[in-house]
Structure formats: C-alpha cells, structure tokens
Amino acid sequence: MSALPGRLTLITGPSGVGKGTLVQRLLLLHPEIWLSISATTRAPRAGELDGQHYFFLTRDAFEGQVAEGGFLEWAEFAGNLYGTPRQPVQAQLAAGRPVLLEIELEGARQVRQSFAEAFQIFVEPPSFEELERRIRGRGTDSEEAIGRRLERAKVELAAAPEFDAVLVNGELELALAELEQLLGKGS
Template sequence: MRTGNLFVISGPSGTGKGTIIARLVKEVPDAWVSVSATTRRPRPGEVEGVSYYFLSKDDFLALADEGGFLEWAQYSDNCYGTPLASVQREMAAGKQVILEIEVQGALQVKEKMPEAHLVFIEPPSLEELERRLRGRGTETDDVVRKRMDTALVELSRKMEYDIRLVNDDLDEAVAQLVAYVNETAEQK
C-alpha cells in the first residue's frame, strides 16, 4: 500500500482544473477527491455528499469552531470549507487526497499541514484564459472581467506552490500531474 498524501490544486477559473482532476482520478487508482461543505442551497442536480455537504450556517460555524475544517472561507453570504476528518481518514487509508480549492484556502492548508503538496495550474497566457472563459458562453462580460482580475491576483501567488503546470496541452498537463502524484506516493 502506498502512503497517503494531500495534493491541493489551485489556479484561475478556466485553466482546466476540473478536467485535469477528472483525468487524474481515472489514471491514479488510489486518488480520492475531497468533497467540500457549504452553507449555500443545493443547485439543481447537485447531490448531498457528492457535490457538497450542505450544512446550515449554524452547523457549519459550530464545526469550524471545533476545528473541523482544514480550511474554510466565507464568500458573499455563504461559507465553504474542507472537512478535516474525511481528509485525515482517506490519507490514513493510503489515498492520494485531492483538494481543488482557491489560493487563499490552499495557503491555509499548507499552514496547517506543511506536508501538503501544492499544485498550481496556469493558463498558457492571459489571452487564452479570457478566450476559454468567453468560450463557455455562460458568463457575462462583467463576470469574465472579475474572473480575469481574480486570475491576476492568483497568478501573483503561484511561486508559493510546490509545482506549477501550464495547461496548454491537456494530455501533457495530466501526464505531468499523474507523474508527480505517483512519484510523491512512492517516495515515502
């Protein structure tokens, strides 16, 4: 059995994090993607325990006060966090635990668990990132501008990560991440 590890994957919206993680999970049999908790209401099609753990604000804040989150933050009127118990359980079982979270949360994780491996997914260029965001056809110009502003802030923190992968070729980015996860799991 391989040693369990924690991999935190961040990067601007539109860099392909979700696609890369989905492919990683298919190629690394002991990979496990953490499910976050939130106080927001479920959207159509979301499933409890698969999409998120949906908690009341009181329950969420009580769990936060008890130290039950590896990291958590409030955005607008909702809270989002990574349940600590499930991450610890899966790592103890030898899993390669994957968190897809934003930069602020990733740095909180690294503070609490210095052994965590931070992976930053970059776009090939800001122009390509904007093209991808607009290509979704789901966001207004205002939302795209805000995401691009956020991307600049996130990109300014990329050197605080253990590795950085440029997603200009999806197959290559997946191969690099799979190799990193497997090498890390075999080193211990």
C-alpha cells in the first residue's frame, strides 16, 4: 500500500493525538501530496486563517452545501460540523496527485463506503494520559471543549482495529518516519 499518484489516503485518530502535527511535517517533506481543506462551523482558533486551515462557515451555509451534495463526507464532532469539499478532491485525484484527508471517525467510515480503495490510517497516542496532556498542552480549547474531545476519544480509540494501519505517535520523528513508510515514501 502506498501513496500512489491519484490515491486517496485518510488519517484519523482522537483529537490531540498529533494528526495535524504529523501531516504538516509530512507535507514539508513531500509537497506533492495534496491535503484537503475541510469546511467547519467551529470558530477559528487564534492564528487560524479562513481558506488555509479550514473554510469557516455558518451552520446555514454548511447545511446548504450538504443539501447540494457538496461534501464527500461530513460529520458532527464535539458540537460542530466538519466536511470535506467534494469537487477539489475529485479534481486532484483526476490530476493524479496523492490526496490526504485528515478527518474524524464517522467521516472515515463514510469514505470507506464511497472510496473502498482509500488507504486508512489510525493514529493512536502512547496512552490516554499522554493524549490528555497533549490536548491540554496545546492550549487552544476551552475546558468544555477538552472534556467533549476526551469523551469522544474513548469511542474513537475503540475503532482502531477497523483501519488498514495503526500508527502510534510516541516519539514524533519515529512516527513521522513510519507514516512515510506507510505512504510508500520512506527512505
């Protein structure tokens, strides 16, 4: 299994496990990989830019796009809606680029239905305590949002066996090298 041209790969795993960190490092090493930019109804965090980190939409605008079939998948997570815009993903795959989605569990399950050939990676923390330390250490979320993410994390962690590969994000450099291997981009 590898990130062949025109191949769809998705990465999921609990909030705070380090998906965003791993993906950003991967893209620096392999700029040919195209990362989908999701739409969300969540408020931007400090430093997040519209159209770069997410497309920040009102719930009405998001639901309008759902009605038009504009999302490849979408789901509710911790009280907000998140979705993958369909058209850009299809265009990049048609152009032969490796495409990466970083999405939560329900969306991953939807992609499994519509893109059976997608390669699906689940990122795990070394322990639940370390996951909690990372979410808190990031300092981006309210206590309420942290609580909702940790509750959801228990459900998500139980789903790891559904995936093609499980990647433990312990030491970052090791996990990054393992991710490269999984994508067929290892040295």
